[in-house]
Amino acid sequence: MIDSKVKSILFAGVGGQGILRASDIMCMAMMEAGYDVKKSEVHGMAQRGGCVTSHVRYGTKVYSPLAELGSIEILISFEKMEALRYLKFLRKDASIIVNTEEIYPPAVNMGDSTYPDDVIGFLKNHYGRVVAFNAAELAQKAGNIKAANVVLLGAASKLLNVEISVWESVVRQSFPQKLVKLNLDAFQMGIAA
Amino acid sequence: MKKLLMSGNEAIARGVYEAGVRFASAYPGTPSTEIMEEYAKYDGVYAEWAPNEKVAVEVAIGAALGGARALAVMKHVGVNVAADPIFTVSYTGIEGALVIISADDPSMHSSQNEQDNRNYAKFAKIPMLEPADPQEAKEYVKLAFEISEQFDTPVFFRSTTRVSHSKSVVMLSDPLAPRDKNTLTRNAGKYVMVPVNARVRRVEVEKRQQALKEFAETFPENKMEINNPEVGIITAGMPYNYARDVFPEFSYLKLGMVYPLPEKLIREFASKVKKIYVVEELDPYLEEQIKAMGIVVTGKDIFPYTNEFDPGIIKNAINGNMDTSLSPYTDPLAPRPPNLCPGCPHRGLFYALKKSKAYVHGDIGCYTLSYLKPLEGLHSCICMGASIGMAHGMSKALGEKGKGKVVGVIGDSTFLHSGITPLLNMVYNNSDALIIILDNSTTAMTGMQEHPATGYTLLGKESKIVDLKVLVSALGVENINVIDPNNIHEARVAIKEALAFGGPSVIIAQKPCVLFKRANIKPQPSLRVDPDKCEGCKACLDLNCPPISWKKGITKEGSKRKGISFIDETICNGCGLCAQVCKFGAIG
Numbered sequence: 190m191i192d193s194k195v196k197s198i199l200f201a202g203v204g205g206q207g208i209l210r211a212s213d214i215m216c217m218a219m220m221e222a223g224y225d226v227k228k229s230e231v232h233g234m235a236q237r238g239g240c241v242t243s244h245v246r247y248g249t250k251v252y253s254p255l256a257e258l259g260s261i262e263i264l265i266s267f268e269k270m271e272a273l274r275y276l277k278f279l280r281k282d283a284s285i286i287v288n289t290e291e292i293y294p295p296a297v298n299m300g301d302s303t304y305p306d307d308v309i310g311f312l313k314n315h316y317g318r319v320v321a322f323n324a325a326e327l328a329q330k331a332g333n334i335k336a337a338n339v340v341l342l343g344a345a346s347k348l349l350n351v352e353i354s355v356w357e358s359v360v361r362q363s364f365p366q367k368l369v370k371l372n373l374d375a376f377q378m379g380i381a382a
Numbered sequence: 383m384k385k386l387l388m389s390g391n392e393a394i395a396r397g398v399y400e401a402g403v404r405f406a407s408a409y410p411g412t413p414s415t416e417i418m419e420e421y422a423k424y425d426g427v428y429a430e431w432a433p434n435e436k437v438a439v440e441v442a443i444g445a446a447l448g449g450a451r452a453l454a455v456m457k458h459v460g461v462n463v464a465a466d467p468i469f470t471v472s473y474t475g476i477e478g479a480l481v482i483i484s485a486d487d488p489s490m491h492s493s494q495n496e497q498d499n500r501n502y503a504k505f506a507k508i509p510m511l512e513p514a515d516p517q518e519a520k521e522y523v524k525l526a527f528e529i530s531e532q533f534d535t536p537v538f539f540r541s542t543t544r545v546s547h548s549k550s551v552v553m554l555s556d557p558l559a560p561r562d563k564n565t566l567t568r569n570a571g572k573y574v575m576v577p578v579n580a581r582v583r584r585v586e587v588e589k590r591q592q593a594l595k596e597f598a599e600t601f602p603e604n605k606m607e608i609n610n611p612e613v614g615i616i617t618a619g620m621p622y623n624y625a626r627d628v629f630p631e632f633s634y635l636k637l638g639m640v641y642p643l644p645e646k647l648i649r650e651f652a653s654k655v656k657k658i659y660v661v662e663e664l665d666p667y668l669e670e671q672i673k674a675m676g677i678v679v680t681g682k683d684i685f686p687y688t689n690e691f692d693p694g695i696i697k698n699a700i701n702g703n704m705d706t707s708l709s710p711y712t713d714p715l716a717p718r719p720p721n722l723c724p725g726c727p728h729r730g731l732f733y734a735l736k737k738s739k740a741y742v743h744g745d746i747g748c749y750t751l752s753y754l755k756p757l758e759g760l761h762s763c764i765c766m767g768a769s770i771g772m773a774h775g776m777s778k779a780l781g782e783k784g785k786g787k788v789v790g791v792i793g794d795s796t797f798l799h800s801g802i803t804p805l806l807n808m809v810y811n812n813s814d815a816l817i818i819i820l821d822n823s824t825t826a827m828t829g830m831q832e833h834p835a836t837g838y839t840l841l842g843k844e845s846k847i848v849d850l851k852v853l854v855s856a857l858g859v860e861n862i863n864v865i866d867p868n869n870i871h872e873a874r875v876a877i878k879e880a881l882a883f884g885g886p887s888v889i890i891a892q893k894p895c896v897l898f899k900r901a902n903i904k905p906q907p908s909l910r911v912d913p914d915k916c917e918g919c920k921a922c923l924d925l926n927c928p929p930i931s932w933k934k935g936i937t938k939e940g941s942k943r944k945g946i947s948f949i950d951e952t953i954c955n956g957c958g959l960c961a962q963v964c965k966f967g968a969i970g
Contacts, residue, residue: 195627203718213549216387220551226387227515229548231491238928239720252623254515254548257694258707271718276709294718298931299756299923300945302716315710 195248197256198345201275202267203292204238207338210363211265212243214342217359219247222351229254240271265345267324267338268292269308276315284318286344288337290325320344320382327378333368336375343379388552390516390545394483395420397520399427401527402558403451403479407432407441409799410828411457412492413546414485418455419831422840426560431832431840434766434799435460439467439482446476446536447573449564451527458486458499459765463800465502468536472506473583474573475534475590478563481526482508485541488663488690492543494746494765496689498664503538503641504671507587509594510538510641511603512619517552519545522603522638533590533597540640542663544620544690595642603638606651614655616648616668616679621661621691628697643671652677659684659700663691722751724928725905725955727822727867727893731791732759733925733959734873735818738881740789741776745769745801747793748827748895749820756924760791767792767800773815774808786881788815794850795825795833802857808886809858816880816887820867821850822895830898854888867891870962896955906956911947915968918943922960922969929954 198215202208212228219226230243244256261279266272266287279285289309296302305311309321322344324337331340339360346356357373364372388396394417398406406429408418422429432438435456445452456464461484468482484502487493503510511526513519519541526537571579598604610631617625618637626634635651637643652658660669660681669681684699685691698705722729732752735742736759744750744760745768752759762772773790780788792801797819805817825831832838837847854862861883865876873891880887894901908929913936922930929952934945949960949969961969 204720213387216549220385220387225551227548227550229544231543231547238718238723240718251550253627253693254544254550255624255692257628257692257697258705259694270715273709273711274715276711277707293931294716295721295926295928296716298928299920300932300934305713305715311711 193249195246195251197261198245198263198265199256199261199275199278200243200245200265200267201271202241202288203271204241206241206267207335208241208243208267211338211342212245214339214359214363215245215345217362218351218355219245221355221359225249225251227251227254240274242275263345263348265341267341270305272312273305273308279316283316284320284348285312285316286320286341287312288324288341289321290323290337322382324379324382327382328375331375331378332371336372339372339375340379340382343376344382345379346376347380384554386552386554387549388516388520389416389547389549390513390519390541391416391547392420393516393520393552394523394539394541394546395424396552396554397523398453399424400520400555400557401451401524402560403453403527404428404560405442405445405450406430406453406455407438408455409433409435409438409460410825410831411460411485412828413487413541413543414455414457414460414483415828415831416546417483417485418840421453429840433834435464436467439464439471442480442482443467443471443476446478446480448566449478451479451531453481453483455483456485457493458484458497459493459495460484461499461502463766468502468508469506470575471536472508473575473580473587475586476530476536477567479527479530480536481523481530481539482536483523483539483541485543485546487543489543494763496664498667499538499540500640500667501665507591508536508538508641509533509639510540511638512540512640513545513638514619514622514636515545515548516550518638520552525603529597533594535590535594538641540619542620542690591642595645598639598642598644599646601639601644604644604647605634605636605638606647607634607636608654609633611654612656614651614658615661616651616658616672617661618668621663621696624691624693625661625696628693629700637668640668643668645675648672648675648677661685661691661696663689719754720751721754721926721928722748723896724953725896725957727891727895728752728820729757729925729927730870730959731818731820731867731873731891732757733963734867734870734877735759735789735791737874738789738877740787740816740877740881743769743772743776743788743790745790745792745796746827747796747820749791749793754926756926766796767804770801770804770808770817773817774804774811774813777813777815778811785814789818789881790815791818791820793826794819794821794823794835795831797850798834798848802853805854805859805886805888806857813886814884816877816889818877818889818891819850819854821890821892822898823901824895824898826895826897830895850890854890859886859888861885861887862890863887864890864892867893868957868959870959896957906958908951908954908956909949909958909961909969910951911949912968912970913946914938915966916943916946917941917966917968918945918947919965920947921963921965922947925959925963927960930960
């Protein structure tokens with residue numbers, strides 16, 4: 190069953206975490222499931238350890254690849270404090286999937302600023318559905334810490350109306366043969382998280 | 383037909399291939415780079431990186447004069463570099479076809495300005511197409527080649543960051559078989575732009591303009607959608623999608639061709655709707671031309687001049703609302719600026735350079751990131767190649783007051799792009815400034831593209847390697863020093879000596895980019911801080927290396943220490959700079 194209304198998902202994190210790959214996989218799954226889908230992100234300077242976001246929008250017909258403020262239904266944050274940076278984009282009833290891994294920005298490293306306390310508690314106080322877990326640890330269990338992005342996708346898949354077989358097919362297409370099993374395991378770990 | 387998820391840039395490359403085009407030249411630059419990288423993967427194409435955009439356009443003109451369908455690709459500011467040939471090839475026309483892609487960057491995601499290159503189309507009298515998404519990008523670039531052939535004109539194709547770097551579903555078509563019409567056709571009256579011929583061609587350009595204006599009236603990609611007749615929106619490119627999302631009920635005139643404009647069609651649209659908004663990012667380019675037709679429209683009175691749009695900006699401007707979206711989280715969050723990578727060879731050089739207290743003219747590349755605290759490595763940065771001319775100019779203007787205090791830094795790819803002539807000028811005009819070439823063996827910022835000093839072409843063929851030292855020497859520079867920038871002491875001594883030398887000096891800081899796979903850099907074991915030896919002085923933090931952090935509260939008996947440094951072993955690649963700057967031998 191296709192949802193006709195356009196829905197928006199925001200991926201956020203730090204350069205190097207595999208955010209763009211994850212949003213690519215999600216878009217391919219949406220396309221395979223029969224949706225129109227668009228995504229938008231910015232390359233270049235952001236690769237060098239800066240903030241990275243990717244907007245994904247899907248429905249029967251999508252025009253804008255960028256979501257409006259206040260319209261995101263699912264936020265997938267690859268780093269804990271990065272979840273706080275984009276709350277302006279979220280609907281009040283948004284769901285949040287957040288990796289509890291912490292990556293300190295330079296100002297925190299230098300002791301000029303602090304890393305925010307109790308991010309998860311804050312998110313849970315303001316949003317109905319917050320799924321928080323350490324995706325890096327789960328990816329490590331699956332066999333490689335770099336698969337944290339696929340773990341997060343697995344967790345997100347539970348909130349989306351796409352068959353598991355579609356997800357698995359797209360994950361298979363997205364990695365070289367020797368990494369397929371590892372990523373399928375990582376995806377399952379995300380579902381169970 | 384096959385359906386794929388494609389970025390705008392991938393779709394453009396596919397469109398060029400489907401059009402049977404087999405010749406392209408480009409210089410990399412965000413957000414245009416992947417067009418050429420993707421195009422080069424197709425079978426049977428000839429694609430090359432030129433040292434700069436002017437050369438890329440000239441190469442493509444040459445190919446087009448030989449009858450080929452030729453493409454030149456660049457970012458928006460690259461068109462400035464290439465403007466000289468572009469303005470005159472507009473007069474000559476071509477034998478084959480010529481399309482010039484300009485990838486603009488509203489909001490300056492990765493650029494020094496956000497110039498609106500639609501103005502170039504009007505300025506140079508060259509038609510311009512502008513797609514709104516990847517599917518259109520693929521189709522429009524094919525149309526661009528057809529228009530070029532039909533009207534004997536170069537054609538601009540404008541993308542923006544949000545078209546180039548968005549992805550959506552694209553239907554592929556079968557590629558046209560490449561037609562080899564390539565031949566030597568001599569027609570000096572048309573192609574030798576001496577005044578007597580240029581005056582004749584100048585008139586031809588105006589005739590072509592008239593023909594193109596007629597063509598634009600019925601060009602199917604100038605599309606009218608009449609819905610609610612109360613409000614009409616005239617727009618082009620990505621902003622169409624934003625407006626269409628938030629105001630699906632309005633009427634639209636979406637222009638696929640943004641130069642020349644279809645005046646009759648615009649008048650027809652104006653007669654069908656009551657109130658017209660012109661929705662366009664950056665300059666009031668469409669608005670001014672439509673107002674000059676005597677049509678009343680609302681544009682930059684309510685829409686911003688600066689930065690890219692999004693659906694909310696358009697909705698709020700038209701509804702007259704302020705943005706009311708609030709984040710429930712109101713505490714300030716530490717910013718996360720981009721940084722030089724762990725192990726980056728630029729870090730040691732800029733650390734050493736800061737100690738010299740020189741005024742540093744910067745250039746375009748990864749090293750521009752050294753501008754940020756705490757390295758604060760640059761004091762100016764204007765455009766590709768500018769560091770050298772600016773260092774020379776400042777040094778000359780200051781005279782004795784500037785002696786030993788003015789430096790220009792430039793990357794290897796940028797030096798070959800547009801640094802050679804200003805260095806020649808420094809020698810010619812007896813400069814005292816110091817130029818440091820940051821040679822990391824690749825075009826790193828845009829993602830490791832080949833250039834004339836890497837030894838490989840875009841198609842992966844081995845080629846001659848330009849020896850930068852020999853090149854600099856041939857320009858007449860006598861004081862040249864090649865150093866390892868990861869040796870801070872060596873770098874400091876070299877900088878000091880060069881600044882003391884009267885006359886132009888060049889230091890070549892040679893070390894491959896740590897991300898450059900071909901350089902095959904074996905990461906050294908990560909370093910760690912000995913918590914017994916660390917005095918918490920924070921000297922290592924001055925390197926701004928991502929793995930190094932400082933935690934307060936870890937004190938030591940008999941020491942004033944308030945905290946200590948840590949190294950995140952998962953991202954440290956053991957370059958050793960921090961061990962060099964630690965006075966207590968605490969890092970190893």
